Amino acid sequence: MSFETLISFTLTLIIFSYLLRDNLLYRLVIYTYIGITSAFVVITLLENVVAAYLATTGDTLLLLAALVLVALLALRALPGFRAVGLLPLAFLIAVGAAAAVTGAATGTILPLVFNVVVPSADVVNSAVLFVGVITTLLYFQYGARRRADGTLHRTLLARGVGAIGEAFIVVMMGATYGAMIISSLSVFTGQLSSLLGR
């Protein structure tokens, strides 16, 4: 067993010690991993983004604007300039939100809606998809009325339909849970295979 394998085995064993309870060694390994990852991310960002940008860009004005935003963001560390640091954050969040919204509309919502409302060749699949989407939406309190005492009341029909939607959600959550177990086992077996050379 090579030295690297021995280190890997030891760290793996420490990670699995979390199954007993949280402990110092586990935290040490986790923090080490996080620290190394963070350092690598920083280095990568500096090399791949900052340095690459500085090496290639010819747009000085754009670079200057970026530097100003970075400087403003750095001012957040000073108590008296926290408000100033909100400007680049607001810019980033706004741009990100705009991109996310438009992307969600064109990449997720519209295709899914199209698939729901337009039956495909597989009638059964289309029907299941339609029923699942509708009942799941109804499950989330839509159609509930609030009584005078503050409680929500749904009709028998709404409850029944909601139960179907809940069943869809349960199936989906169960599938995700099972898939997570399989993924975890894949990682585990991969690690073991690497350690044992199998």
Place this chain on the structure above:
Amino acid sequence: MTDQLPDLPTDDDFDKLKDLDWLNSIDAAPRSEEVDRLFGDHKPENVHGDRDRDAGIGQVQYKRLAQQRIEDAIEKAEEAEFGDPQQTLDWLSEPKVTDRDLPDWLRAPSDEPPPSWLEKVNFDAPAASGSTDWLKRVSSESDTSSLAEKAEALQKIDTGGLTVDTSWLEATDFSGDPSSAARAKNEKLGKSFDLDAFGIADVEPLQAPDASASSFEDIFPTQGTFETEPSAELTQDVNSDWDDLMRLFDDAPSSSPQPAPLTDQLTSALDFDIDALLAAELPESAAAAALPQPDMTPPPTSASEPEAALPDWMLEADPFAEATPDWLSDFEQPAVPEDPLADLELPSVSDATIRPLSNLESRGDSPDWLSRLSSDMLPNLPDTPPIFGGHGLGSGGAQIDEIRGSGDSGLEPLAQNLDESDIDLSQELDALLAAMRAEHELGSDQVTSYEDMFDSDLFDKSSIAELDDSAPPLRGTGSLDDLFASGLFDTSEIDRLNEELAVPADLSDLFDDSREGLFSDVDFEQISRIELPSWMQEAQEGSSASSLAAALRDKPDRPLADLDERLLALREEGLNVKVDQEKAEGLIAKILPGVPEALTAAPLITARPELTTGLTVTDAHRAQAALLTALVEDEGTASTDRQRAAVRLPIVRLLALALLAAAVVLPMATDFNAAPPPLAAFAGPREAAYIASLNVLQPGDLALLAVEYDAAHAYELDPLTSLTLNHLKLRGARPVVISTNSIGILRTAQLLETVYPDGANRDYFLTRLIASGVVGLRDLTNNATLLNLDASGAPNGLSVQRLDDFAVGILISSSVEVNRIYAEQVVPLMARPFLLASTFAALPPSLAYYTAGRFDGVLAGYRDAVVYESLLNAAVQPIQPSAPLTETESAPTPTPQTSASPTPTPPPVTATAAPPTPTALEAVPPAVITDDAAADAPVPSATPLPSSATLAPTDQPNTAALTPTTPPTSTPTPTASATRLVPSATPSEVPLVLVGTIIANDTINVRAEPSTSAAVLTTLRPGAVVRVLNFNADRTWVSVVLSDNRVGWVAAFLIRVEERPITESPFQRLPAVGRSQQQATPEALIQVGTALFDSVTILSAPNADAPIIGQMSRGDQLRVLLVEGEFASVVLPDNRIGFVDVIGLEVRTRRAADAQEIPAPGLTVVPPTPTVRPTNTPRPTATPTVTPSPTLTPTLPAPTVAAAAPPEQPTADGGPRWQSQFFGVLAAIGLILVGNLYYLLRAIFHRRKRPV
């Protein structure tokens, strides 16, 4: 004495006493000694079933009974008609009394003469007593007209509730004609002089004198009425009798040796007998007159408005039905600036309930009804609040009792003592009351006025007996026990209740219907509906009785030795109420000066709320309190729990871990391989679409490869990444790697170096990190030129302008979120197939994007990686991209067209139709499909092209030699001795095919004919693998099959040709229907062969002994790749290549657009048998064969891709990791099932055991 009448207490002073008593009687009734005294033995104190509840019940009963008795007393008191007490008081206080100052009751009617009989009264007769001076003045200064009027006036004397029996006057018949009606009226009114009230109780009752009466006894009848003016005769008699009366007074027989003069006693009684005034049927006016008046402030409106002063809620039948008394309601106003109890741990009590008694000091409009209360209802408070100068009324009350118990009459020894002593009573009173006045003015706590007042022994408390004329005098006692004994109250119900409650009973017994009569008459619902006064409701809602208990906790009602067990227990409980004692006492002392010392705690009531007015603590409250306690538990407790948890080993968890570890490790560490092997091929369309989309790549195509996973998922996704890279390499495509994950880039860089050694910026391109996630990806889609730079920002040789320059996009991701972002930001802007390789965990939510068409193919997890590896190994393993160039196969003339750049040079799209040639290559469609043309084509749909469909039978003997027996019919090539490739037989039973690998360093051209002057069909990158059909005659050119099934010619020295088993050939899966063929070459010409016979056999190799892989019926058409010799290679619907004897086939040229319309209704395809792994171990299973019978009738439906899919059969054992993965999943599922079953059973078991 009258000249120096001292200042008298006012109603205010009295109210202070009554207020306290009232509060105590209401809120602390169960613990109040006052109530105990009030009810004596009649209180239901033996209810022990539920102490708290009993307290509530007793409280209600006490209140009811007290209310009833108070009402009775008030009713009787109101029947008396007395004059204005203040006026009387003023008159008595004046040093010189004038007629003008006479009280109304003494003043004769203005226009009527005084009664004549009064004129005859010898006021000077009792000259021995100076106290009769006022009567003398009355006699001399008043205008008394008649004896009858004076007698009537005397009748109206406000004696402070002590009625004077004047019936003797009436019986004397002053008018000589006594009216029976008037007598009856007076009898009804019950007005009489009670000498006992004047302290002469021991005087024998005087008999009513009749007309012949001549003695004192005759003058004082027991009963009698008068209505009219007495006659002159009688007046004369009266005058004589008056003298007798005076003498009688002086010589009246009594227990006292020297009885005090009647007038003195009368004066004393009128002036100072507060208790008598209060205890008897005393109207508030009389009480006001009898009380000391420190500052001579005129009494408040209560004296003139007696009815209005009585609280409404007391007047109601339901004592709790109405709100606060008016005088008390004023205190509900925000007189207290802040809630002083807010900081108490116990719930606060509203201001209306607990308020500074100092406020009460200034009250002048105290309720009159309080003045009507008996002094016995005053609390015996040894610790009087400081406002009473530390001299509580308790001592006074004790003295009262002492007086009562001293003899038959308390005033007799008093009067005697007074007469015998040298005490100047008036001076003493002056001093005392002056001190009291000073107390009020200065607010001092040191004044002892009340104490001294009682100490003066001027108070007679025995007059409570006068509540009922018919009752015997309560001589010597004065307690409420005597009241009950007097018959004034109907105590039968109380007696009965006590009898019932005397038996120890629990709470259930109280409500047990079998215990007849116990609570049968009690309407608990009605009790629960009792409406408390608003201020009490606020006190109940805003706080609880516990706050009051905290306020009253330190007040002992009675010595502990006198308390029974129940009261001791209640007291203990009250003392155990956890409060911040110091803080609570401080606040209480601030807002309730004296109260903490004066009152005791009320119990914390936890019984049914409808029976109580106090705090109700339910189980839900206790649960919430326990939860809060747990949440705010101190660190010490928490650390202790942690220590306990540290000691306790998670046995169940360890067992589960051990089982799971054993299931995973054992197959890995041993050769245990009981798990079923992985599938030989993908069964689902999404996996097959992934492979098919890569299979259509042309050499030199660019593939956008996004690697988005970190180290945690490396062991699951690294295989998929590696396999995808190998597949791309196999296809000759070049990956351009992008990522928003630094770790992903790191992992991919390592894999790229493994797959493409030293191939950076040539075989693959690793671009720089994409920052900012969504924003960065959106920026990439808008500016794809960023991909032309490497990680350091230097040009990488690419000239990408837009994402559509990529032939395919591939995302390898471990996150659903990343999958969504790519599906939203990148995929919609890229008109190319986009594939997804995901972790198994991220698969379920991501499948929605596959269903929606965002991803054209999906692979997931380790399982798909195993299958993918199995398939790819069969094709890739023999291929060695770095294999050395075979120099022996150098071609002479053709010069390959090279480019200076590794970037494929996209030639212009030329779709020219070349005239067919008579050569064997005439069938090659002249259409030239370049990479650019293919790139411009629309995105191919995720047509399920299962790679499994490309698996060829493997169980056939090695007869797959490409041996065209028939030379081209009209070949232009000088190949009379055309070299034919006759592959050598191999030990393998798998048919062999010719495979060529481009060994040039640069891109080469594929030409339509074996000539450098021929048209360039396309280009091939270095390392590209193509299927070889044949060589030309001089072996300088090699005919190859392109991905779109066209046939082109490549210079022989640029390609290495080798034989491979067909199962290892990558071309067995090359789709015959690629996107180029589908969309880019609609006008291209292809060859189509039509079956000429009813049954035409399709062989797997151009050999008559080759296995039969299909059967064509007459008229069936298949695309023909090449006709060479006796066989024509055809493309089966499952993209396999078969060989058909040209005798049974008519080959025609058709447009490519019509290729999909080739009818083959009778075509029968034998599904390929599963391939074996490169071990080439023949499988013993029999190969399905179709007997080549000409009479075979095509009965099977047209083959489809799905039909062509091989059955899911294992390929091998999968290796140790596969075994470990299988048993690990099995163990995890078992643990989950067993665990859930265990918890389910435990929940059911505990539910059954849980007490109801």
